[in-house]
Structures are given as C-alpha cells and as structure tokens.
Amino acid sequence: MFDDLRNRFDFFIRSKTKFSRKNYKGETENPESDYVYDILSQFLKPKERDFLRVLDIGSKNWAYVGGEYRFFRQFSPNLELDGVEIDAYRLYSNLYSRYETAKFYTKGLEGVNYYPDDLLNISGEYDYIVWLLPFVTPYPLERWGLPKKYFMPEKLLAHAYKLLKNDMLIVNQGEEEAEIQKALFEKLEIPYKSLGIISSEALEFKNTRYGYIVKRG
Numbered sequence: 001m002f003d004d005l006r007n008r009f010d011f012f013i014r015s016k017t018k019f020s021r022k023n024y025k026g027e028t029e030n031p032e033s034d035y036v037y038d039i040l041s042q043f044l045k046p047k048e049r050d051f052l053r054v055l056d057i058g059s060k061n062w063a064y065v066g067g068e069y070r071f072f073r074q075f076s077p078n079l080e081l082d083g084v085e086i087d088a089y090r091l092y093s094n095l096y097s098r099y100e101t102a103k104f105y106t107k108g109l110e111g112v113n114y115y116p117d118d119l120l121n122i123s124g125e126y127d128y129i130v131w132l133l134p135f136v137t138p139y140p141l142e143r144w145g146l147p148k149k150y151f152m153p154e155k156l157l158a159h160a161y162k163l164l165k166n167d168m169l170i171v172n173q174g175e176e177e178a179e180i181q182k183a184l185f186e187k188l189e190i191p192y193k194s195l196g197i198i199s200s201e202a203l204e205f206k207n208t209r210y211g212y213i214v215k216r217g
Ligand SMILES: C[S@@+](CC[C@H](N)C(=O)[O-])C[C@H]1O[C@@H](n2cnc3c(N)ncnc32)[C@H](O)[C@@H]1O
Pocket: 057, 058, 059, 060, 084, 085, 086, 087, 117, 118, 119, 120, 131, 132, 133, 134, 135, 144, 146, 150, 156
C-alpha cells in the first residue's frame, strides 16, 4: 500500500513538472536497435505499400527506435512510426527523462513521433503494432514506479487490438508472463499464434523471451 502511495505521488509530480536536463547525447549505434530489427525481420513480413502506419507501445526511452525505423522503412517511402509511453517523464540517474532521451534517439527519423501518453488515448488504425514486454502481472509495474491503477492488461490489449489493421508482435519475458499473455488472448477471444521462445544473436537477455503474433488482416 505504501509503495503505491509513493508511486502515485512520484508519478504525479514527474508528470506535472516534466523536469529533465536537456539535450541528451548517447550512442547512436546500440544493440537494442539491432535486436529489435532482427526479431521484426524474423516474424513480420509486411507487403510494400505507399503508406505504412506503425505503433510501438510502452516505448520507454525508445532507444530501439532505430531498429524499428530501419525495418519498416524498407516497405514504404512514407512511414509513420508512433511510440506511446505513459511514464515519459521518469528520470534516469543522470537526470535526463525518458522523453528527453527519446528525443535523441528519434532525431532525424522522418515520420517518427513519441507520445508521452496513455495507450488508451491513442486512436486511429495501425498497420503494425510492436509491443515489447507489456505488464501482465502487477509486481513489475509497481517496481517500475507506476501507480497500481495503471495495471490493466486486459483493457490495454483490447484497445491495442481495436487499433490493429494487420499484425501485432508481442514479446513477453519468462514463461509465466507468456502463459498469462496467452490467457488474456483467450479471454478476449483474440486470435493469436504462439512463436515460442524468441532469440537473437544481436542481444541476449537473462530472462527467456516468448513471442506472439496477432493477425487481423
Ligand atoms: C517493461 S517496460 C518495456 C519498455 C520497452 N518496450 C522495452 O522493451 O524496453 C513497459 C513500458 O510500458 C509502459 N506502459 C505501461 N502502461 C502503459 C500505458 N497504458 N500506455 C503507454 N505505456 C504504458 C511503461 O511505462 C513501461 O515503460
């Protein structure tokens, strides 16, 4: 209970003040980007088209946006790539916020937008959706510093499915989360394909990752 009170207070303050050091500069090449490019190449096969609209859910500081951009840009000269992050003003120990960090990673990428917002406020239609590590159990969300009221995996999944036109790639961490993800699809009667364990030579993680594809069109 006290953890949630602290999270609610901290979240309120950072969302209102939006405090951050400015002009973050990091590494342009990073293994997270290569990892994301690799898993997208393994599991998504978009057709070439004039215009492509893609959504990344829970983008954090979007350090991997370069990989998503590089992958989807191959299929369309007009790419709109949107990232949505509810806790965009969370500060790192270097006093840069995720938002400020994301500004660095998205710089120069045409058609890319980072929205500091709740997924539930996103509307319209997306050809592809990428959702890496959704919170499907409350504990990681609390540890991440979010108020408990934002733990709503069913509502978020139903909303993401409403936005989807073609395919959504969801990646979960650990077998337990992957099982919970599967139960969510079944409860909401969302058709899915299990990809099993997914891995990449670009980056290895301590926890095994599992993937799902949700197809709509
Ligand atoms: C486990 S992190 C994964 C971050 C990133 N996708 C990655 O793979 O490194 C989950 C992210 O989802 C964000 N999130 C949770 N609920 C959200 C919501 N309703 N709308 C937008 N983002 C949300 C969290 O703040 C957090 O940054």
